[in-house]
Amino acid sequence: MSKKLRTRKHTVVLNRSVGGDMGITFFLTIMGIFMFLPMLYVILQSLKPLDELWMFPPRFYVINPTLKNFSDLFSLMADSWVPFSRYIFNTVFISVTGTFGNLLLASMAAYALAKQKFPGRDIMFDMVVKSLMFTSTVTSIATFITMSILHWVDTYFAIIIPAFGYTLGLYLMKQFMETNVPDATLESARLDGASEFYAFWVIAMPMVKPAWLTLIIYSFQGLWNSGSSIYIYSEQLKTLNYAISQITAAGIARAGASAAATVVMMAVPILVFVISQSNIIETMGSSGMKD
Amino acid sequence: MSKKTEVANAGQAAVSRKDMTRLQWTLKEMKNNKTAYLMVAPFMIIFFVFTVIPVVLSVLLSFTSFNMLQMPKFLFLDNYIRLFLDDDIFITAVKNTLIFAVITGPTSYMLSLFIAWFINELSPKVRAVVTLIFYAPSIGGNVYLIWGTLFSSDAYGWVNGMLLNMGIINEPILWFFDKKYVMPLCIVVALWTSLGTAFLSFIAGLQGIDKSYYEAAAVDGIRNRWQELWYVTLPVMKPQLMFGAVLAITGSFGFGGIVTALAGFPSVEYSCWTITHHLDDYGGQRWEVGYSSAIAVLLFAMMIGANMLVHKILAKVGQ
Numbered sequence: 001m002s003k004k005l006r007t008r009k010h011t012v013v014l015n016r017s018v019g020g021d022m023g024i025t026f027f028l029t030i031m032g033i034f035m036f037l038p039m040l041y042v043i044l045q046s047l048k049p050l051d052e053l054w055m056f057p058p059r060f061y062v063i064n065p066t067l068k069n070f071s072d073l074f075s076l077m078a079d080s081w082v083p084f085s086r087y088i089f090n091t092v093f094i095s096v097t098g099t100f101g102n103l104l105l106a107s108m109a110a111y112a113l114a115k116q117k118f119p120g121r122d123i124m125f126d127m128v129v130k131s132l133m134f135t136s137t138v139t140s141i142a143t144f145i146t147m148s149i150l151h152w153v154d155t156y157f158a159i160i161i162p163a164f165g166y167t168l169g170l171y172l173m174k175q176f177m178e179t180n181v182p183d184a185t186l187e188s189a190r191l192d193g194a195s196e197f198y199a200f201w202v203i204a205m206p207m208v209k210p211a212w213l214t215l216i217i218y219s220f221q222g223l224w225n226s227g228s229s230i231y232i233y234s235e236q237l238k239t240l241n242y243a244i245s246q247i248t249a250a251g252i253a254r255a256g257a258s259a260a261a262t263v264v265m266m267a268v269p270i271l272v273f274v275i276s277q278s279n280i281i282e283t284m285g286s287s288g289m290k291d
Numbered sequence: 292m293s294k295k296t297e298v299a300n301a302g303q304a305a306v307s308r309k310d311m312t313r314l315q316w317t318l319k320e321m322k323n324n325k326t327a328y329l330m331v332a333p334f335m336i337i338f339f340v341f342t343v344i345p346v347v348l349s350v351l352l353s354f355t356s357f358n359m360l361q362m363p364k365f366l367f368l369d370n371y372i373r374l375f376l377d378d379d380i381f382i383t384a385v386k387n388t389l390i391f392a393v394i395t396g397p398t399s400y401m402l403s404l405f406i407a408w409f410i411n412e413l414s415p416k417v418r419a420v421v422t423l424i425f426y427a428p429s430i431g432g433n434v435y436l437i438w439g440t441l442f443s444s445d446a447y448g449w450v451n452g453m454l455l456n457m458g459i460i461n462e463p464i465l466w467f468f469d470k471k472y473v474m475p476l477c478i479v480v481a482l483w484t485s486l487g488t489a490f491l492s493f494i495a496g497l498q499g500i501d502k503s504y505y506e507a508a509a510v511d512g513i514r515n516r517w518q519e520l521w522y523v524t525l526p527v528m529k530p531q532l533m534f535g536a537v538l539a540i541t542g543s544f545g546f547g548g549i550v551t552a553l554a555g556f557p558s559v560e561y562s563c564w565t566i567t568h569h570l571d572d573y574g575g576q577r578w579e580v581g582y583s584s585a586i587a588v589l590l591f592a593m594m595i596g597a598n599m600l601v602h603k604i605l606a607k608v609g610q
Contacts, residue, residue, distance in 0.1 A: 020516055024409045028421070031406060035483065036424050041449070042437045058452035109334035118324035119317045124335060131342050132537050134594045135545030137567050138587045141574040142345035142352065145359070165337035168488075196326040218488075225432045230575045241432065248436060255440070266431030270423075273430060277419055284488075284495035288530020289537065 042266070045259035046070070053255050069256035073264070076247055076257055082235045084243065091240035094156065095223040098163030102219045103212055105164050110173035111200040115186055125174065129289065131167045140230060147231055158231035163223055169215035172283055176211035177204060179286045210279040217276055221269050241265065346591065353585035359578055370585035381586070383561050384569040387474070388544060388590075391565060392597070394478055396543035399485035400535060406486065407493035408520065422494060429487035438480045439553050442466040467554045470562045477550050477563050484549070485542060489535030496531030500524060526609030536601045544594045547571070566590045 045053070047065040077084035112118075113125050136143075143162070144153070152158045181204045189199050205212070227241040244265060248258035273280070311319070321328070353370055357363035374381050410421045428434060441449045444465045451463040466472050500523075508523045525532065547567030554563050556571075566586060574583030 016516060028406065028409050031402070032421065032424055035428060035486070038437050038441065038483065039427060039431070039434065041441060042434055045437070045440065054447055056446060056452060057456035058447055058449045060449065105334040105337065109331040112327040112330035116324060116327040116330075118327045119320050121327075124331060127343065128338070129537075130595070131338070133541060133598045134591050135541055135567075136342075137545055137547070137570060138591045138594075139342060139345035139349060141570075141580055141583050141587060142348040143341055145348065145580070146340060146345060148359075161337060162341040165334060165341055167338065167342070170334065196330065200330065221430055227433075245433065248433075259437075259440070262432070262434055262436060266427075266434045269430045269432065270427050273426065274423060277422065280491060281422075281495045281498070284492045284531075285499045287492045287534050288496065288528070289533035290530050 042259055042262050046256070046263045048256065048259075050256065069260040070264075072254075073247070073257045073260040076254070077243075080243065082238075082243075086236060087238060087240045087243040090156075090237060091224060091226075094159050094163075094226070094239065095220050097156075098160045098223045099216055099219040101160065101164040102166050102169055103215055106166065106170040106215060107173050107205065107208075107212060108200060110170050110177055111204050112196075113170075114174045114177040115181065115183070115199075115204065116196065128167045128170055128174075132171060144230060153231055154234050154237065156237065159223070159226065159229060163219065166219055166222065169219055172218075172287055173208065173211045173215055175286045175288070176208050176283050180211075181207050210282040213276050213279045214283040217272055217280065220272070224268060225265075349584040349587045349591070352581050353588045355581040357580040357584075359580055363581065366581065370582050371589075373582070374585055374589070380561055380564065381566075381569055384564050384566045387561075387563060388546070388565045388567075388593075390474070391478065391481070391546045392540075392543040395481045395485065395546065396539050396597075399482055399543070400489065400539040402482065403486055403490040403535060403539075404493050404532075407490055407497055408524070411494070411497040418494075422491075425486045426490060429484050429490075433552065435480050435484050435549055436552060438476070438483070439467065442476060444468055468559050470560055473554050473558055473563050477554060480549055480553065481543075481546060485539075487538070487542070489538045492531045492534050492538075493528070496528035497524065500527050522609060529605065529608060532605055532608065533602070536605060537598060540594060540597045540601060544590065544597065566593075 041060065044060065044062045046069050047067070048062045049064055049066045049068060052059065052062060052064070113121055147153045147158050150157075152161070185203060186199050189203055190196075194203070225241055226239055227245055228238065232238060244258075244261040247254055247261055352363065354365060354367055355363035356366050356370075406425055410418050413421060443449075443451065444463060444467070446452055446455055446463050448463070448466070450466070451460075454460045455463065464472065467476060504523050504527065505519060508519060513519050513522060545567060547565045550558055550563045550565065551568065551571075556568065557564055566589070570583055570586045570590065573579045573586060577583075
């Protein structure tokens with residue numbers, strides 16, 4: 001599968017009309033401009049000096065680019081009541097631990113669901129699939145009750161532990177293992193006396209690198225972008241995204257700094273995607289839902 | 292472990308399944324697969340505690356009145372009756388949610404599919420760049436806030452500035468704070484951020500299709516790319532189509548965060564108020580847990596219902 005993806009060449013394709021090609025190119029160009037211009041505009045805004053931000057008529061492009069908005073952003077951060085390093089620590093800590101736990105627990109469960117047969121397996125997986133069909137907003141109030149019973153309200157646990165149970169990662173991992181880890185290899189390892197844990201960790205996991213990279217990215221992205229939460233009210237436990245949204249919310253006076261903040265926040269997930277794109281696409285190859 | 296597996300295999304061969312009751316068989320199988328349960332347990336426990344139990348709890352609480360301080364009081368269907376007969380804002384929310392879902396769900400789904408299909412024939416390097424351009428808005432954190440700057444209500448917003456400068460309007464339009472424009476604008480922003488995981492899944496699905504199918508189809512008399520799409524491509528990538536549909540539905544019904552960020556909470560005259568907002572209002576702000584649970588249960592039912600419906604429709608693809 002992976003080999004085929006990589007070696008597939010761009011060759012003459014059948015059944016193509018010139019008119020169709022032109023129409024498609026036109027459509028793609030229009031859509032591409034629609035998608036790209038706002039992204040470009042954020043970056044340009046973040047480079048504009050004050051007089052260009054408040055120019056009439058407003059100009060799309062920047063004439064005298066400056067990094068002053070970024071330095072303003074950092075001085076705003078330095079002035080905040082809770083030290084900004086605390087918000088950064090919170091976001092990094094939550095993202096790293098949550099992602100790591102999700103990776104470990106989800107891939108272990110995915111291995112069992114994909115490669116072992118036991119009563120209850122199909123029901124469990126079916127529930128995981130069903131969970132993709134609704135947003136966590138639906139369960140947030142009831143989860144709050146669970147959190148207060150556990151005394152986890154206003155602790156890191158309230159964010160990190162539920163992240164261990166993110167189902168999209170498990171789903172993608174299980175589907176990928178099913179197609180990419182041959183049963184024969186596992187069977188011969190078992191005959192050689194390997195335990196299931198050994199088969200999972202030493203044999204299966206190295207075969208599914210694209211899938212765990214994808215899981216890490218999804219999990220990390222979700223946690224990195226997490227803002228205010230009803231489970232957290234202490235200022236000291238809040239995230240970078242929340243803190244930055246406070247800067248943005250301060251309104252027009254900080255237009256430059258808030259554009260700079262947006263650029264900083266979006267740069268991380270986009271860079272991560274650029275680096276890992278081919279692995280993610282490879283994982284998505286087996287993401288389909290069979291009936 | 293291996294010994295156990297061997298014993299299990301031998302056992303299966305010697306004792307036929309018919310010799311046992313279903314329960315006995317299940318128990319035996321469960322015993323043989325202890326490690327499997329050990330491996331799924333950590334994930335499943337967390338999944339149950341934070342996803343499955345909250346769904347069940349929401350259903351139970353939706354029949355009560357509960358404020359987190361006193362014991363819940365059983366009301367039976369009163370919350371639901373109040374929602375439908377006594378809460379005009381909820382009816383507005385349902386209407387807006389349906390408008391959002393019916394427009395953004397299918398549109399983002401079709402866009403994802405067609406763009407993925409169109410870029411499939413580009414060379415790999417170009418395709419990677421184009422993929423990034425289309426995908427980036429969906430992962431860029433809250434980069435959608437830039438639409439608030441572009442469509443800002445004052446003369447310094449880019450769109451207002453342009454229109455004023457060209458003499459098309461005489462005073463700035465309030466865009467996100469004007470009843471006439473806020474809904475279409477939010478739909479546009481939602482579409483802008485909607486080429487996400489489903490889009491990537493479609494790209495991968497298209498790349499995984501064996502080229503010999505197309506050659507065979509051309510021999511069989513497929514004449515143009517549209518027939519090829521309908522009779523070859525879509526049926527082969529049906530699993531991806533299912534997966535994409537699930538994500539599109541979840542995204543379009545759960546819509547709300549973007550509206551709150553751009554148009555405020557509540558949006559002008561509740562013109563963009565969705566069920567998610569209503570849920571936040573009664574759950575996160577007023578702590579009417581029973582009532583908000585009823586809202587959550589209805590939203591949950593709508594999402595699951597839409598999924599079942601789309602599942603049926605997709606079964607017809609390629610026929």
